[in-house]
Amino acid sequence: MPLSAYLIMSAILFSIGVVGVLIRRSPLVIFMSIELMLNAVNLSFVAFSKFLDTADGQMFVFLVLTVAAAEVVVGLAIIVSIFRTRRTIDVDEMNALRG
Amino acid sequence: MDLATLIFWIIAVILVGSALMVVGLRNIVHSAVALILLFAMAAGIYVLLDAEFIAIVQILIYAGAVTILILFALMLTRITGQQSRTNPTNKQWWIALVICTLLGVSIIYAATTSPHAVATVGSDSGQLPAGINNVVRIGQLLYSPTQYSFVLPFEIASLVLLVAIIGAIVIGRED
Amino acid sequence: MATTLPIFIMVALAILFGVLVMVITTIIGPKKPTPEKLAPYECGMQEIAAPKRRFPVKYLLTGMLFIVFDIEIVSFYPLAILMRQLKVFGLIELLVFLLILMVGYIYVWRKGAFTWE
DSSP states (O other): OOHHHHHHHHHHHHHHHHHHHHHBOOHHHHHHHHHHHHHHHHHHHHHHHHHTTOSHHHHHHHHHHHHHHHHHHHHHHHHHHHHHHHSOOOGGGOOOSOO | OOHHHHHHHHHHHHHHHHHHHHHHOSSHHHHHHHHHHHHHHHHHHHHHTTOHHHHHHIIIIIIIIIHHHHHHHHHHTOOTTOTTSSOSBOTTHHHHHHHHHHHHHHHHHHHHHOTTOOTTSSTTTOOOOTTOOHHHHHHHHHHOOSSSOOHHHHHHHHHHHHHHHHHHHHHHOOO | OTTTHHHHHHHHHHHHHHHHHHHHHHHHSOOOOOHHHHSSSSSSSOOOSOOOSOOOTHHHHHHHHHHHHHHHHHHHHHHHHHHHHHTHHHHHHHHHHHHHHHHHHHHHHHHTTTOOO
8 A cells, every 4th residue: 555545544534533623512522533633643653654664653653642641531521520510511502711 | 456455445444434423423422432443443554554562552542441431421421311402513514514625635635746755665665673573663762862762752741641640630520 | 464464364253253143143033022121121120210310420530540540551561671771771761750650649649539438
């Protein structure tokens, strides 16, 4: 497979993730779409690492994984705590900074 | 068409299909299950690209832990009897679709027509010397004290994890 | 590719097995559903109303801490493989990493998130 096949697939996944972030109203689905976008980027990192024959890309994927895990932890904590105070998690209703 | 190409196409089709399911399905639980499929298929692509360590980590962290956590959060934020009352998308969905199609097309255009395309470098010829596998190469980049190493980013990653722990406790605990 | 081919064959066989078993049992298995059988819990007392109380957040908190320490352990794996080459430098790296995370660990412990009263 040429590199461009992996890159095109990665671009398609990333665009689908952007669509999810923009159109869905549930913050959890937005969250999953962000994970999708991160995975698309990781995919192109690993593809580049294979075709340039270095391990740099894989190492970056590893660091991205670390940051993504931190993001998941804090993000889900925020979503649950918003739900506890507002009893709803619709993003259209979260329009005030002061809870 | 050889076997690697066939596997790539199978995985790519499932990958894009499950991504569409994550974004498009009305029931959020179904989205989360499609997300597990997506992570597993991405791990398949990593194996195809000779990145076994990343594939294992992907299964362990993403497919194993992150989706379970998302399902937990789903359980905690569900109001019984209020599900599926409204439509799951907002009003400007068609503008978003147009923008994202433009975005995807431009990324694909850039990736395929770039003068820096590296499609022919390395490809399948890169046979590693015996005993040097993936994990060792990642480890040498991340940990060894040569000039071109990422020791400091690795230590800072622990700082990020520390922030995550403290953030989870401060924000997530109910008192 | 040649070394990873067995993984794909294994995964394909596993998926095939799972799908086959489910398809075969739905085709040839006898189906005599009664309301008793269709209930989520077949034995025990009859359910009166849907449970009011939500699951406590403790589950989520435990999962979050699990992910963080999972990442920590995974990042030690390449370090462990390289430990013989890196010698003291690797040990120092490991200790610095652990020291920073230990701050969080002690914080969590002092806050009592590890206890499950």
